[in-house]
Amino acid sequence: MEKRNIFLSFIVILGLLAGFHLSQEGRLQALLFQGRENQELEETMITEPRTSLVTVAAVGDIMMHSPQINAGYQQSTGEYNFDHFFKEIKPYLISADLTLGNLEVPLAGKDRQYTGYPRFNSPSELAAALKNSGFDLVTTANNHALDRGEAGVLATLDNLDKYGLKYVGTARNDEEKNRIFLEEIKGIKIAVLAYTYGTNGIPIPKDKPYLINLIDENLIQNDVRKAKELKADFIIACIHWGNEYQRQPNDFQKELAAKVIGYGVDVIIGSHPHVLQPAEKIFVNSEEGIREGLVIYSMGNFISNQKERYRDSSIVLILEIEKDWQANQTVLRNAVYIPTWVQRLAHGKPVYRVLPVEKAIKDYEQRKDQSLSSSDYQKLKQAWEDITGLLGEDDLIKLKTVIQ
Numbered sequence: 001m002e003k004r005n006i007f008l009s010f011i012v013i014l015g016l017l018a019g020f021h022l023s024q025e026g027r028l029q030a031l032l033f034q035g036r037e038n039q040e041l042e043e044t045m046i047t048e049p050r051t052s053l054v055t056v057a058a059v060g061d062i063m064m065h066s067p068q069i070n071a072g073y074q075q076s077t078g079e080y081n082f083d084h085f086f087k088e089i090k091p092y093l094i095s096a097d098l099t100l101g102n103l104e105v106p107l108a109g110k111d112r113q114y115t116g117y118p119r120f121n122s123p124s125e126l127a128a129a130l131k132n133s134g135f136d137l138v139t140t141a142n143n144h145a146l147d148r149g150e151a152g153v154l155a156t157l158d159n160l161d162k163y164g165l166k167y168v169g170t171a172r173n174d175e176e177k178n179r180i181f182l183e184e185i186k187g188i189k190i191a192v193l194a195y196t197y198g199t200n201g202i203p204i205p206k207d208k209p210y211l212i213n214l215i216d217e218n219l220i221q222n223d224v225r226k227a228k229e230l231k232a233d234f235i236i237a238c239i240h241w242g243n244e245y246q247r248q249p250n251d252f253q254k255e256l257a258a259k260v261i262g263y264g265v266d267v268i269i270g271s272h273p274h275v276l277q278p279a280e281k282i283f284v285n286s287e288e289g290i291r292e293g294l295v296i297y298s299m300g301n302f303i304s305n306q307k308e309r310y311r312d313s314s315i316v317l318i319l320e321i322e323k324d325w326q327a328n329q330t331v332l333r334n335a336v337y338i339p340t341w342v343q344r345l346a347h348g349k350p351v352y353r354v355l356p357v358e359k360a361i362k363d364y365e366q367r368k369d370q371s372l373s374s375s376d377y378q379k380l381k382q383a384w385e386d387i388t389g390l391l392g393e394d395d396l397i398k399l400k401t402v403i404q
């Protein structure tokens, strides 16, 4: 009896399988022969996307000198608001899937007194303005992170949390430091790492090395390994390094860049020199064969009170990252840049507007922006020449026009 039961069950299963198979085949047949109305359906089945594209926008140093803090003070309410700093550049930030910049100032709270250079502390409303302007993430590993000591690091992170900005580079504890920043967008996992050369001589408490990520080859290598274990498709490293006001990278930057690309990083975004430095494609021999990576050595000042030539202009860098699902491979499909310039005064009053250079030049010429003076116009044209001269128009990273 038992044997017979087993045999019967076997037959039943076989029958079910066959039925299933036939019904599948039937469906296919039906799809193939049902005529025109099904052609669309067939096409959608065939043209199912094999790639996904994600855009990451990045900017350089977000500085806050005292005149900028004052420019955000609203007499009528007694509060700070910096939204107007970024109003003109917001469309290019908010349209990216992930937008990041280097927050070079602590947001340590009112009690610790707001100050500009040399030891910064800015109102936390700056975080609100960044969030409102399209930023998702800020890097906090830079030489000013400890300007208000450990308390300043912790208060900054609390303020970033409060306004919904993500961060990488500083941490409250070991657990937070060990966590890799990973953002999954349209199925593509993007890791962002951040490190600084130092903290302006302000000592990091010996028992709290987790507070800030210093440039340490072992740490970087480990973080890349962890990111890969988490199945990161693309890794960006933001490194605070280089010589201030030098328009070319130094040997340390070049050597470290090659090592970091070799570890498995795809793009390095540099900051700290307060001026733009060139981009370079790096090829490195690694265990997996020849690895290719892009480095932009310094992004310059995204916003600051520095008015000297080269220090008042910068770029929005946009990375187009593409994943091929069949090959399970993610590449930097394209990198483009939008030149920017900071207008500091309008009709003699402080403004600090980050402007897309190309549009601002046109607005001046067409008298659409009455707040731009002829001296601003000259500086805009100078900035355009300086930026496109350094990065080229159709090289590694391509100039992106903002005029339709």
Ligand SMILES: [Zn+2]
Pocket (backbone or CB within 6 Å): 104, 142, 143, 144, 240, 271, 272, 273
């Ligand atoms: Zn710096």
